[in-house]
Amino acid sequence: MSNIENQIFSSYQRNPDLFDEIYDSNGNIKDVYQKLFDIYGGHSIQDYINLNSKAKASFFNQGITFQVYGEDNVQEKIFPFDLFPRIIDQDEWDVIERGSIQRAKALNLFLWDIYHDKKILKDKVVPLELITSSANYLDQMNGLNPPGGIYNHISGTDIIKHKDGQYYVLEDNIRCPSGVSYVICNRTALKRALFGVFNHYQTYTVTDYAENLLEQLESVKPKGVDIPNCVVITPGMYNSAFYEHSYLAKTMGVELVEGRDLFVENDFVYMKTIKGPEKVDVIYRRIDDAFLDPLEFRPDSALGVPGLFAAYKKGNVTLANAPGTGVADDKAVYTYMPEIIKYYLKEEPILNNVHTYHCSRPDELNYVLENISELVVKPVDEAGGYGISIGNRLTPKEIEEVRKQVKENPRKYVAQPIMSLSVHPTYIDDTESFEQRHVDLRTFTILGKDKEFVLKGGLTRVALKKGNLIVNSSQGGGSKDTWVLKK
């Protein structure tokens, strides 16, 4: 089939400076991609456009959308989805999987430690300021033992492939990482549009996420509960991740609740049902710490449940993830991950960390101030890709501006060498052709009591704007189905 004129890739331009996922070092299509390349290439561009618009319509009709608030109207948009999948072979996946678990476990031990004996601080492996200056450290969690000893039940690890062909972790998300529903939706959409390709590849399923999540939630049930009643709590239908919340509740077969559906009586949590109150034992929470309980945290929170934290402290209900995990997904903590892994697990890190300069250290601050044009400067406490400056994209005036900001508040910033994210052929609507776009990968790791699971696939996010390195959906990113191949 490879001699068929390959219509849709004929105009594909390869920039040799970028690491293209589908080519090997000699410039040939990698073996694992060859079949896919041929099948897709066998379509005419018009065929492909039709398939693409059908896939979009399917997302739209299923209501897998987010809302964009304009000046006088609300628009519904789908998360852009690319029909050309990313393939990860078993050997590479093994590294990613083991590395994701290793990080999740190390972070869990780190959280236990900094909320108990704080040995890692006393042994001077990480500085005390990391904790004292973090807005996400919750004093209320001090000395509290979460059921099963688990803090970060669900972790999302953002991984990229650099131009050296190595995987690097960019970020660990252990508050309420989102995106897993898109992994499953992407697979469904691809199966609907191009079912034929699956005949040629043996990929792992991604639909087993919900059952693993439920099993994990049940494994961390409060003491004395036989069959736990699990629920998912959402801020409500106007939240941008509401689809995911309802999807997870539905596939786990548990109730999707809002704060107003729950109440606490004598330190037990109940939900208001048509047949009266029903006790709740495990809460997979998708609302932030600050909003969980207006009596303990933000008093103006209308999303939370008054008294929830006291019930948690008493051990009558489990919260997943535990409150206060945010302290460990601070970008400043990230920079100590290799040390944290070695300290608790006595192992070498499996996945690389990007070298990080701490602007809080005078010598490193100087290096950063002098080399802004070659660095990515990030605020330590912003999520969603906001406030990031990429040095080689800045005008001299902008560089000066960044320098001023960093100087004024060094503790707020870290800097890293500019990583070159790998690229992947991606269909671009405007040009009606395939072009190289930067991609990353978010893996989803579940930690339960004596149990760990990594979803085989994860979410490949694509920066759809040409040359853009920021893949977050809030910044115009899309996604791809990700295949992990069986051997």
Added chain:
Amino acid sequence: MRKEYTVTYKSENIYDNWVHDAYWQFLIIPLENKTQKLKEFDFSNSLHCINQFSINGFGFNTIKIHPQNKFKHICFEATFKVLKSKKNLPEQTSFAQVESSWKEIGSLEFKIDFEQYLKVTSLTKIPKEKQGLFQFGSNRGIFENLKDLNHWTHSHIAYRSGVTDTTSTLETILKQRTGVCQDFAHLFCAICRQNNIPCRYVAGYLNHESGYLGDSQMHAWVEAYVPSYGWLGLDPTNDVLANMDHIKVCHGKDYNDCSPLKGIVHSLGNHTTTHSVVVKNHQRQIQQ
């Protein structure tokens, strides 16, 4: 020497419209410790809701009230009988202790263990231009320094009610140099922590019979950590050490950790809330 007190706490809430859902948490029960015993305790409300006893995030006893029916008016009344006994105060710091205690305070281990009461919060933040208002002398004992700070705070701020509220920052307080007990306590905490001495905000009841400053509300003072002694209570509003006349309820980083009443009330329109606290030393001092 012991003193027996009766503390009466009252709160009344009136709403313009029906309240269909409400949830209150009272952090008003006197703490039990070596020098403070709770002999009797009664808490009631006009709607006859059940008292739910619950331990809050910082480990203090609270009472939670969750009415089952709609209402426009609710009163709460609590009565506590507390027995206070005298706490021994630190002795003058010896020369040898001065050096060792400053050394202890400077150690990483110490900073980690007392991290919670060394950090700056929004209510204990001293504005840049007001840094260095009060410096601890490292040639003197911590106990002596604390007494000086107590006196300094007392004289730096004039007691006046109604000019600040529980959200007032030190910026306002230092500018106007007036305030009430929690403002004195916040300023004390802030300066202490700047000098690396752990300090916590304390909420409780004050026996006004000795002529102390304070209004008919709950009182606030501080506890600072003195090495080889422990937590020492100081009342900067009155420039005294907290002892027999101070009945402690709880402590925290600042007022926000110690707020006596937190309520989540779903109601439209206005409401009025009044509180009152009466502390009576109804027995003569008992000589032991």
Added chain:
Amino acid sequence: MLARVANNLFWMGRYIERSEHIARYMNVNYFSSLDAPNHISQDRQFVLRSMLFMVGEPVKDSHIILNEENVLFKIGVDTNFVTSILNNVRYARENANSARDLISTELYESINKFYHFVLNYPKEVFVKSGLHDFTTNVTEMSAILRGKIRGTLLHDSVYAIIMMGVNIERATQITRMINSKYNDAILAQGSYEDAFTKSFEWTTLLKCAESYDMMRRYYKKTPTSISTLEFLILNPNCPRSVMNSLNQFYEHVKILNPERRYNKESTAFLIGRVRAEYEYKYIEEIEQDIKSFIENILSSLDKISNKVDEEFFSY
């Protein structure tokens, strides 16, 4: 099931049913008036007023000349008019969104498609030439939803709640239609010899309720006021009748609350009482005072809805 979500499902059912009835009322009235036998019934202003009356926005001042495009816009697609078809479908979808984890993917997808159809229907086309196409699509899409409700949901409490909403709304809308057409029949009787009892408006009413064919098969005569009201209110075998809706409602409320003991506070008890009242009603009694009869039904339906709220949705 969460009480809040049950409330959402109930209202989802109600809004779906409501949008369908409004759409059909617009369609049938408009198109059957075009060649109506008397000139009042044929009058554009008369028809527009009837539509506004039905959606609860009666125009009392007879001097006002209504603009057809404005009226159609308002009832059909006006986002600022609470009871427009567009808003009804929007509310149906919002309620479905909140209960998304409980309803089938198929049902949700259909509601979502329905919403996007209504939302994106070109408004200029609708007011000029799209009335038939738009309203026919709305009624057909709601029929699809009814099919999805029946065919893709487990017939448990989720289904029961939706069906309770559907049926209480059907009874309400049928009664509102009767009320509008009763009002029209009174207004139209001045002309010709066309008396109230034999008004053309009764035929229109039956068509609005998709019951004209059923009615002809049952009575084999031209509809009169009595036969129409008897059929639409009391006939338990007419799937659109108030009686049938109440019976359906009763069946479904029993799924939620299967207890059989005497409990005069329950919804089931109240609905039983209302049913009994209509089951043993002489149509002649109704005819004597149609107006208060209609008011009575509406108030009974209201009480039932409040009772449901009290028993199942408030916590």
